[in-house]
Amino acid sequence: MLGWELLPHNSGGLGVACYHMSKALALQGASIDFVLPYSAHHPDTEFMTIHGATTLSPLERYGKMGAYDSKHITQKELNVHEENDDLNDMRGVQRRYVKFVEKLVKNNQPQAIHAHDWLTMEAGMRAKELTGAPLIVHVHATEFDRSGENAGNPIVHEIEYQGLMMADRIIAVSSITKSIIMRRYNIPGDKIEVIHNAIDVASLGVYDYDHRTYKYLESLKNEGYTVIATVTRFTIQKGLTHFIRAAARASEKHDKLVFLLAGDGEQRDELIRLSADLGIADKVFFSGFVRGKPWRDAYNVADVFVMSSVSEPFGLTALEAAHYNAALIITRQSGVSEVLRSIFRYDFWDIDTLADQMVGIALSPALSEDLKINVRHEYARISWHDVASQCLKLYTNATSSRIPV
Amino acid sequence: MTKRGIVLYLHVHQPLRVRQYSIFDTAEHHDYFNEQDTSTDRNNERVLRKVADKSYRPMNALLEKLLHKYPDFKVSLSITGTFIEQAEQWAPDVLESFKRLVATGQVEIVAETYYHSLAFFYSLEEFERQVRQHRDKIRELFGVETSVFRNTELAYNDSLAKWADEYGFKGILAEGWDPILEWRSPNHVYKPVNTDDISLLLKNYRLSDDLAFRFSNKAWEQWPLTADTYSDWINASMQDGPLVNLFMDYETFGEHQWSDTGIFDFFEQFIGKWLANTDNTFYTVSEAISAHQSAGEISMPNTVTWADTERDLTAWLGNSMQQEALRHLYALEDEIMRSGDLQLIADWRKLQTSDHVYYMCTKWFTDGDVHAYFSPYESPYDAFLYFMNALRDVRYRVSEYHKHRGLRG
Numbered sequence: 001m002l003g004w005e006l007l008p009h010n011s012g013g014l015g016v017a018c019y020h021m022s023k024a025l026a027l028q029g030a031s032i033d034f035v036l037p038y039s040a041h042h043p044d045t046e047f048m049t050i051h052g053a054t055t056l057s058p059l060e061r062y063g064k065m066g067a068y069d070s071k072h073i074t075q076k077e078l079n080v081h082e083e084n085d086d087l088n089d090m091r092g093v094q095r096r097y098v099k100f101v102e103k104l105v106k107n108n109q110p111q112a113i114h115a116h117d118w119l120t121m122e123a124g125m126r127a128k129e130l131t132g133a134p135l136i137v138h139v140h141a142t143e144f145d146r147s148g149e150n151a152g153n154p155i156v157h158e159i160e161y162q163g164l165m166m167a168d169r170i171i172a173v174s175s176i177t178k179s180i181i182m183r184r185y186n187i188p189g190d191k192i193e194v195i196h197n198a199i200d201v202a203s204l205g206v207y208d209y210d211h212r213t214y215k216y217l218e219s220l221k222n223e224g225y226t227v228i229a230t231v232t233r234f235t236i237q238k239g240l241t242h243f244i245r246a247a248a249r250a251s252e253k254h255d256k257l258v259f260l261l262a263g264d265g266e267q268r269d270e271l272i273r274l275s276a277d278l279g280i281a282d283k284v285f286f287s288g289f290v291r292g293k294p295w296r297d298a299y300n301v302a303d304v305f306v307m308s309s310v311s312e313p314f315g316l317t318a319l320e321a322a323h324y325n326a327a328l329i330i331t332r333q334s335g336v337s338e339v340l341r342s343i344f345r346y347d348f349w350d351i352d353t354l355a356d357q358m359v360g361i362a363l364s365p366a367l368s369e370d371l372k373i374n375v376r377h378e379y380a381r382i383s384w385h386d387v388a389s390q391c392l393k394l395y396t397n398a399t400s401s402r403i404p405v
Numbered sequence: 406m407t408k409r410g411i412v413l414y415l416h417v418h419q420p421l422r423v424r425q426y427s428i429f430d431t432a433e434h435h436d437y438f439n440e441q442d443t444s445t446d447r448n449n450e451r452v453l454r455k456v457a458d459k460s461y462r463p464m465n466a467l468l469e470k471l472l473h474k475y476p477d478f479k480v481s482l483s484i485t486g487t488f489i490e491q492a493e494q495w496a497p498d499v500l501e502s503f504k505r506l507v508a509t510g511q512v513e514i515v516a517e518t519y520y521h522s523l524a525f526f527y528s529l530e531e532f533e534r535q536v537r538q539h540r541d542k543i544r545e546l547f548g549v550e551t552s553v554f555r556n557t558e559l560a561y562n563d564s565l566a567k568w569a570d571e572y573g574f575k576g577i578l579a580e581g582w583d584p585i586l587e588w589r590s591p592n593h594v595y596k597p598v599n600t601d602d603i604s605l606l607l608k609n610y611r612l613s614d615d616l617a618f619r620f621s622n623k624a625w626e627q628w629p630l631t632a633d634t635y636s637d638w639i640n641a642s643m644q645d646g647p648l649v650n651l652f653m654d655y656e657t658f659g660e661h662q663w664s665d666t667g668i669f670d671f672f673e674q675f676i677g678k679w680l681a682n683t684d685n686t687f688y689t690v691s692e693a694i695s696a697h698q699s700a701g702e703i704s705m706p707n708t709v710t711w712a713d714t715e716r717d718l719t720a721w722l723g724n725s726m727q728q729e730a731l732r733h734l735y736a737l738e739d740e741i742m743r744s745g746d747l748q749l750i751a752d753w754r755k756l757q758t759s760d761h762v763y764y765m766c767t768k769w770f771t772d773g774d775v776h777a778y779f780s781p782y783e784s785p786y787d788a789f790l791y792f793m794n795a796l797r798d799v800r801y802r803v804s805e806y807h808k809h810r811g812l813r814g
Contacts, residue, residue, distance in 0.1 A: 253428045342767070344786055356427040360790040363797075366729035367789055374767055 001034045002101065002113065002120035002127075006050070009040050009058035012233070013197070013316040014140050017173075018116060020200045022048050024388035033108060035123070037097050053100035054093060098123045105131050112136060112395040118143065118156055121163030128166065134398035136391075137167035142180055145311040146237055161185050168398045171195050171391070173314040174335025180311075193394055196339050198384045199319040204296075209324075213297035217258060217285065221301075225256045226362035229302035229326070231295065231317055232309075234265030239308040239331065239348045244271055246308075248278035249355035254362050257283065262298040264289040299324035303368060304361050309334050310348045318343075322379045327371035329357050339382055342374035408686040409647050411639065411679065412606060412693045414481040414578065415655035416555070417503075418521055419456065419488045420760035422447045422781055426791045426798075435802065437795040438755060446781035450495050457496040460659030465502040467658075467669055472509045475680050479687040480512045482655070483555055486519030486542055487758055500546070507547045513689035514543050516551035516574065522757035523557055523721060525565060526708075527735040535754070536572070553577065553690040557759050559608065559652070559711035560718060563704055566597030566605065574603060576694045578652065580711045581607030585703065592646025593700035594693065604694040605703055608652040608711060612642060617653040621666035629667070632674035639679070646700070648693055652711070713768075720766050726789045727762040733796055737803060744806045753799050756792070764788035 001022060005015035022032050026047035034045075038060070039052030101123040114136045115124030121137060128135040143152040143160055164170060164185050170192040172178040178192045211218050217227050228247070232238045240261065247259045261271065261284065268286065275284040290298055299305065305321035305328050312334035319336065322328060328343040330336060337345055344361075346353040361368045424440035424447055440447040471478050484503065492500045506512045518524060519539040524532035540551055553576035554569045561579035569577045581591025591607035615635065619625045627634065639649050654661065662668040679685050688696060712720050722728055734756055741753045764780040765788045782788040 249429075253431075341784065342786070343784075344790075345783065352427060352429060356429065356794070357790065359428045360793060364726070364729060364789070364793060366725035367786065367793075370724055370726050370767065371786060 001032050001048075002115040002123050003034060004037060004116065004119040005058070006034065006036055006042055006045075008043070009038070013314065014116060016316060017140060017197050017314075019045075020198070020203070020384045021387055021391070023200075024384040025391060027385070028388050028392060030388075030392065033104065033110070035097070035101055035104065035120075037093050037119075051100070051104060053097040056093070094119065094122060098126050101127050102130060105133075109133070111399060114138060114391070114395075115163070116140060118160045118163060121159055125163060125166045128168075134168040134395070135166060136169050136171060136394060136398060137163050138171040138173075139164075139177055139181060139313070140173055141313045142177065142184070144180055144184055145177075145313055146235075167191070169193060169394050171394065173197050174338050176311075176333065176335045176338070177313040193390070195387055195390045195394075196335070196382065197314045197316055197319075198382045198387050199316065199323065199379055200384055201323060201380060204320070204323060209300040210293060210297055213294050214260070214301040217260065217301050220256075220258055221303075223256070225258050226303045226358075227258055227260055227301050228304040228306060228358055228362075229260035229262060229298060229321075230306045230308060231262040231290070231298050231321070232265075232307075233263055234261070234267040234271060236267065237310055237312070238265075238267075239310040240267060240271055241274060242348055242351055242354070243306060243308040244274050244278065244280075244284065246351040246354035246358065247275070247284065248280045249351055250358040250362075251280050251283060253355070254359045257358065257362055259284045260287060260298060260302065261285065262287040262290050262295070296324065299326060302326045304329060304358065306354070306358075307331060307334050307336070308348060308354070312336070319379045319382070322372075322375045325372050325376070327361050327368050328375055329354065329361075340375060340378050342371055342378055344371075407647060407696050409643050409684055410649075410686045410688040410693065410696070412481065412648060412650045412652075412688050412690060413479070414483070414515065414555075414650070414652045414690060415657075416653070417461075417482060417484040417488050417655040419449070419453055419485075419491055420521065420758040421449055421487055421491070421755045422452070423756075423761065423788075423791045423795050425787075426794045428794050428797075431794050431798045432801045435752065435798060437752065437791075437798070449491060452781075453491045453495045456656060456660050457492075457499050459664065460656050461492075461496065461499045462502070463664065463669060464655065464658040465499065465506060467673060468506055468512075469502065469509075471673065471676050472506065472511050475676065476511070477680055477686045478511060478676055479689045479692065480506070481515050481553075481690045482506075482512060483515035483517050484543075485517065485521040486539055487521060487755065489542060489546065504547060507549060511689070513553070513691060514547060514549055514551055515578070515690060516540055516543070516554045518557055520754045520757050521557050521759055522754070523560065523718075523731070523759050523762075524735075524757060525556060525560070525568075526718075526722075527731060528738055529568070531735070531738055531757075533572075535757075553606075553694070558718075558721065560708055561705060561710075562708045563598055563706055566600055566603060570597070570600040570603040576604045576606060576690055578606050578650075578690070579608070579705065580709050580716055581609055581650070582709050582716045585705055585709060589701070589703075590645035591650060592642060592648045594648065594697040595701060595703040596699040598702045598704040604699060606648075606650050606690060606693060607703075609642065609650050610711070612638060612649060613651045613653050616651070616668075617657045617661065620657075620662045620668060620671070630671065632671055632678045635671075635675055636678050648688070648697060650693075720768060721759055721762045724765070724767050724785075726765045726767075726785070730762055730765065730789060730792055730796070733793075733800075737800060740803045740807065741799075744803055746802075746806055749799070749802055749806065756795060756799065761788070761792050765792070 003018040007015050007019040032048035034048050035051045037053050038056045038058045040058045105127045110133045113124050113127045113133050116138045117140050124135050143156045164187050172194050178194050181187050182189050275281045299321050305326035307315050307318050307330045315334045315336035331348040332345050333348050344357040421438040423437050426437050518535040554574040555578040591609045595605040597605050709716050765785045767785045
């Protein structure tokens with residue numbers, strides 16, 4: 001298993017998905033070597049063997065770049081024989097990662113190689129070359145998703161394309177992602193399996209909501225305000241400017257709305273400026289980057305959770321929000337909307353519809369309650385156990401369909 | 406000797422579906438039922454024209470042919486006001502063909518609420534006004550009086566029967582549901598408990614649903630159903646009683662069961678086959694009541710409908726959105742009626758049509774039976790959203806009305 005991050009050292013959904021998927025696979029008998037680009041202590045991972053490809057700490061692994069940020073990648077060729085591995089550079093880290101995997105598979109012949117996203121695809125291809133084991137490429141996000149309405153990095157596109165071409169089987173986390181892979185990379189659909197992500201409710205643990213974390217928002221709620229929240233990275237992919245515009249539009253019709261934007265990212269200043277320009281600066285709250293308790297409290301204080309993504313392969317946070325009892329509004333461009341029914345859907349650009357849905361929920365206790373209660377029945381049915389079963393079946397089929405060399 | 410007879414009762418209805426009416430339309434535009442997008446089934450004109458072609462025109466032509474061919478062939482119809490208004494606009498020829506059916510004297514019109522509403526459960530006064538409005542419309546259009554009543558969705562209980570009795574109806578229709586009937590057969594005329602002069606006809610749901618729901622189902626072990634087989638089943642059922650009540654949506658013919666399933670040919674063959682035996686006949690609802698003695702009293706203290714396996718009102722009032730929508734809607738009654746504004750009153754009543762809350766049903770999320778709940782909306786939540794926005798606009802209009810009148814003194 002080739003990954004780039006793992007709980008608790010994750011900056012996004014990839015590390016969460018990799019953790020729970022591996023755990024469920026191990027429970028069903030898989031023996032897993034999990035390779036990471038950094039070294040760190042990972043509690044509760046005795047079900048698999050974790051390998052750190054470098055001695056970097058989790059925070060250092062990206063050099064000066066963000067976890068998923070691909071726009072600074074300028075070096076196309078990954079010459080693994082080059083000695084100067086500059087670990088301040090993403091390509092340098094990837095080079096070391098490939099070298100490490102080469103060594104690992106020499107002593108440790110895998111039956112299947114499961115590589116997550118473009119970051120590990122080169123290592124995956126190299127491992128396949130050396131061992132002849134089938135390569136399964138698991139696509140959590142494509143460069144087209146990461147770049148939002150922009151073009152994306154051509155080098156990353158190239159690596160992704162190669163990885164998808166070389167893969168024996170591809171796992172896409174949603175039908176949306178599958179169709180992007182087919183349309184943008186011309187990969188035939190029968191090579192791609194859709195396996196939706198799940199949520200591990202047990203791991204969220206027993207938890208007491210702390211009313212004091214967002215005390216001001218709680219006091220507004222007592223006065224009849226509705227808290228509409230989103231918890232995300234502030235990047236173009238997340239469609240937050242549309243969210244702010246819809247917030248302003250909704251506030252024209254219903255005064256008692258407040259908006260919580262939990263998270264951080266390159267767009268933060270732009271979003272603050274935009275809410276001021278639209279005259280709703282006093283209604284929009286920026287919490288900064290949150291994890292742990294204030295992160296869970298952000299879900300809890302929310303009456304409504306909005307996923308405004310322009311392109312979201314899956315969107316695990318929506319399931320977490322459902323778990324913490326929020327009504328959900330999700331763009332049709334988000335994969336998670338494929339597995340839920342008791343939600344509102346809208347197209348990411350359609351701010352009038354989003355505003356209408358926000359106001360509708362705020363004005364109707366029955367609507368709000370029914371959405372919350374019904375979606376709880378739905379997300380609880382989606383389990384990592386099923387994801388693991390599907391993966392195992394895929395490994396077996398990929399192995400048996402290959403011509404032995 | 407009284408002949409063995411079938412009572413064929415068909416329900417004709419189309420609601421006025423609410424368009425994607427947003428909060429930004431509220432207090433601005435009052436055209437809730439005027440969806441502009443012609444590619445969606447929220448567009449009422451589109452649906453009416455489509456169903457007219459697929460169902461109303463071919464079925465009325467077939468009924469007319471059979472009524473002329475067989476003097477013993479009888480049909481009972483209930484036709485809602487919301488259907489009539491739409492047909493007047495977009496398919497006047499269909500209304501004309503209904504008039505010709507009634508003119509044969511072999512077709513009886515059944516009374517109901519003009520707006521196909523659940524008003525009985527919210528406001529008796531409003532309910533009676535809608536019953537009266539429907540009777541007036543039927544008299545005006547067909548020149549006939551109604552004497553047998555059916556409530557929306559066949560929603561029936563003892564107090565409804567008592568009301569209908571006191572109102573002067575001589576018959577009322579209900580579902581022949583096993584837990585109520587126990588050992589008794591639906592193939593008799595019954596008397597509702599605590600009534601003086603009214604009879605109860607009960608739907609034979611097995612034989613009705615064979616046509617309404619199962620006819621085209623290829624997974625059904627009886628598929629394809631032939632007129633011979635179906636006649637045999639009716640004959641067998643009549644061992645229990647002389648009357649088989651086949652109650653169903655009119656749109657079964659051509660819309661729920663498409664023409665290519667063979668439903669029209671089947672129907673024509675079956676009528677001929679049934680009447681070929683001179684011991685057999687058809688009755689209209691009031692003929693059935695006149696020709697038969699009551700076999701006993703029936704009590705249904707709790708409301709029974711013809712929907713779902715539960716046969717209750719949960720498809721319309723089962724979740725809190727549905728309850729909230731109707732509670733707010735009926736709460737406006739006094740103010741709406743006092744306004745005397747006919748357009749406003751009509752719009753308020755069009756929102757009472759039971760289909761609106763049916764579209765908000767979330768039962769199928771748990772049943773998984775998506776197809777049982779056809780809706781022109783993307784989700785029950787969308788249906789609720791647009792409905793509530795329209796209701797808010799009605800509330801806005803009524804408050805404006807009273808404000809202005811107040812200002813004028």
